[in-house]
Amino acid sequence: MSTATDAPTFVPPSTRIGLFEVVPFEWFRPVRLGLMITYLIGYLWWLKNRGLTVDRVSVAIAVGIFLVCAFVGKSWRTWGVLLIDCVAYCAMWVAYEKTRGAADDGVSVLGLFRVKFPLQVESIRNIDRWMFLGHDPNDVLQRHFWGRTVRWYDEVASATYMTHFVFPMIVMAVLWAVSHRQWTRFMKRFATLIAVACLMFVALPTAPPWMASSRKYHYQLFPELHRNAGRGFYQLGFDSFRDGYKLALSNGNGVAAMPSLHASFALIVPAFFLPWITPRWLKALVLVFPVMMLTSLVYLGEHWVIDGLVGWAITGCTFWFWNRMERRGRRTRAERARSALDLHSEPELEPA
Amino acid sequence: MSLDPPKVMLDASFLAAITDPSHPRHGECAAAYGAMLDRYERDELLLVAVGDHLRDVDLGTEPTTLQRIGWFVRRPHLGPLAPVDPLYVGYQHRRAARDTKVDDPDLSLTLVMCERHKVRRVATLTDSLQQYGLQVVDLTTPADVETSGSETAGNETAGNDDDHQAG
Numbered sequence: 001m002s003t004a005t006d007a008p009t010f011v012p013p014s015t016r017i018g019l020f021e022v023v024p025f026e027w028f029r030p031v032r033l034g035l036m037i038t039y040l041i042g043y044l045w046w047l048k049n050r051g052l053t054v055d056r057v058s059v060a061i062a063v064g065i066f067l068v069c070a071f072v073g074k075s076w077r078t079w080g081v082l083l084i085d086c087v088a089y090c091a092m093w094v095a096y097e098k099t100r101g102a103a104d105d106g107v108s109v110l111g112l113f114r115v116k117f118p119l120q121v122e123s124i125r126n127i128d129r130w131m132f133l134g135h136d137p138n139d140v141l142q143r144h145f146w147g148r149t150v151r152w153y154d155e156v157a158s159a160t161y162m163t164h165f166v167f168p169m170i171v172m173a174v175l176w177a178v179s180h181r182q183w184t185r186f187m188k189r190f191a192t193l194i195a196v197a198c199l200m201f202v203a204l205p206t207a208p209p210w211m212a213s214s215r216k217y218h219y220q221l222f223p224e225l226h227r228n229a230g231r232g233f234y235q236l237g238f239d240s241f242r243d244g245y246k247l248a249l250s251n252g253n254g255v256a257a258m259p260s261l262h263a264s265f266a267l268i269v270p271a272f273f274l275p276w277i278t279p280r281w282l283k284a285l286v287l288v289f290p291v292m293m294l295t296s297l298v299y300l301g302e303h304w305v306i307d308g309l310v311g312w313a314i315t316g317c318t319f320w321f322w323n324r325m326e327r328r329g330r331r332t333r334a335e336r337a338r339s340a341l342d343l344h345s346e347p348e349l350e351p352a
Numbered sequence: 353m354s355l356d357p358p359k360v361m362l363d364a365s366f367l368a369a370i371t372d373p374s375h376p377r378h379g380e381c382a383a384a385y386g387a388m389l390d391r392y393e394r395d396e397l398l399l400v401a402v403g404d405h406l407r408d409v410d411l412g413t414e415p416t417t418l419q420r421i422g423w424f425v426r427r428p429h430l431g432p433l434a435p436v437d438p439l440y441v442g443y444q445h446r447r448a449a450r451d452t453k454v455d456d457p458d459l460s461l462t463l464v465m466c467e468r469h470k471v472r473r474v475a476t477l478t479d480s481l482q483q484y485g486l487q488v489v490d491l492t493t494p495a496d497v498e499t500s501g502s503e504t505a506g507n508e509t510a511g512n513d514d515d516h517q518a519g
Binding site for chain 1: 398445468
């Protein structure tokens with residue numbers, strides 16, 4: 001019964017009494033906007049004077065304050081949904097932190113014994129060497145570019161590396177405030193990525209390049225790499241978070257290198273927004289960011305190239321999976337409606 | 353620019369016509385709704401309705417408290433209105449609806465929800481909504497569509513959200 005056109009037509013209004021002329025003005029709108037602008041100014045001040053917040057609790061508090069600003073004056077139900085979202089969000093990060101730790105200690109099976117998977121060191125390095133015709137990309141980059149003084153590219157690499165701690169959270173917070181639907185879409189992909197990464201951290205504990213080259217760990221697969229991902233960032237003037245960053249590093253798991261979440265997070269954000277970006281050159285430009293991230297990770301000795309590539313592949317798979325699931329969800333709902341009304345769908349309906 | 357596809361509000365009269373096969377305008381409403389379903393499936397538009405109106409259709413006019421709570425927590429997406437998402441009505445919306453200069457309470461609530469949720473298109477059987485700067489779905493011509501680039505940009509992969517319950 002339905003037509004194969006893009007019907008129905010929407011008739012433009014004949015008169016122009018704007019809705020705002022009939023519906024009372026919502027005073028909370030400018031209040032929310034004002035609070036969010038104040039928050040932004042406060043955040044930038046904090047960033048400059050107190051440094052970047054990198055630990056999960058501080059980031060969660062920062063996101064929480066933003067959300068309070070963004071949801072002031074909304075209905076109780078919206079606040080209830082927000083509360084449920086926040087619980088799910090915190091549960092995701094707690095699960096992530098707990099599971100990531102299991103890569104070090106192995107997994108306890110019913111409290112009877114522990115299963116510990118072998119640490120990958122040489123195998124992963126060999127994949128990189130195979131891809132780069134017998135060269136170690138980490139070693140090559142550091143040999144050619146690392147110097148005693150901090151240069152411009154150190155600042156770029158370091159700043160790119162540090163965006164990992166705030167970039168996805170900023171996107172989440174903004175999506176939360178702007179569109180709950182899009183926030184849910186983003187979080188489905190993000191949580192799936194983290195879940196897969198955690199499984200891999202446990203099943204495939206991998207020593208990162210700095211560890212594989214370190215004298216401390218007795219691997220010394222190639223000349224020792226410098227490990228100071230923050231030095232370019234300090235040079236930029238953001239040095240006050242040094243202690244917090246070192247604390248965050250010490251809490252992290254040293255052998256959770258495969259896959260690289262730095263690389264994955266750097267891709268998931270541009271990939272999510274790609275459909276809204278029309279010019280091709282701009283699409284290409286935003287995709288430079290994940291490439292910059294992976295190059296920085298390799299240069300700073302934090303990850304192997306293959307870690308980043310696997311991270312990107314998992315990110316791509318999460319998009320593929322959820323795009324299919326969401327399409328199926330829409331189709332199921334539409335089919336339910338059609339069958340209830342005895343309507344027929346369009347003959348071919350395959351998404352681009 | 354909105355990240356979501358444009359929303360189409362199905363007002364109480366349209367919902368009643370779709371769900372009641374004996375309604376005199378059921379056929380044309382179902383045809384227009386079917387066309388909207390095609391676009392919904394392609395994620396080119398979202399179908400929404402005022403929560404109160406949708407609840408009345410889903411549960412009848414005298415639901416039990418338990419039914420109301422269950423529906424409020426999560427509306428089951430079944431039947432002819434499965435793709436329609438409710439715009440939950442809060443106290444602030446009712447207060448705003450009371451403060452409008454419109455006499456019809458259903459109409460004023462629809463206007464408030466359209467304004468608060470940035471809905472600019474409505475499917476209705478009444479003429480009253482058209483005078484408020486809203487685009488009204490044309491039930492007479494199953495014709496070509498105006499689909500502006502800005503409305504569809506970015507929605508090719510934008511997925512469905514089972515929890516889309518603006519409130």
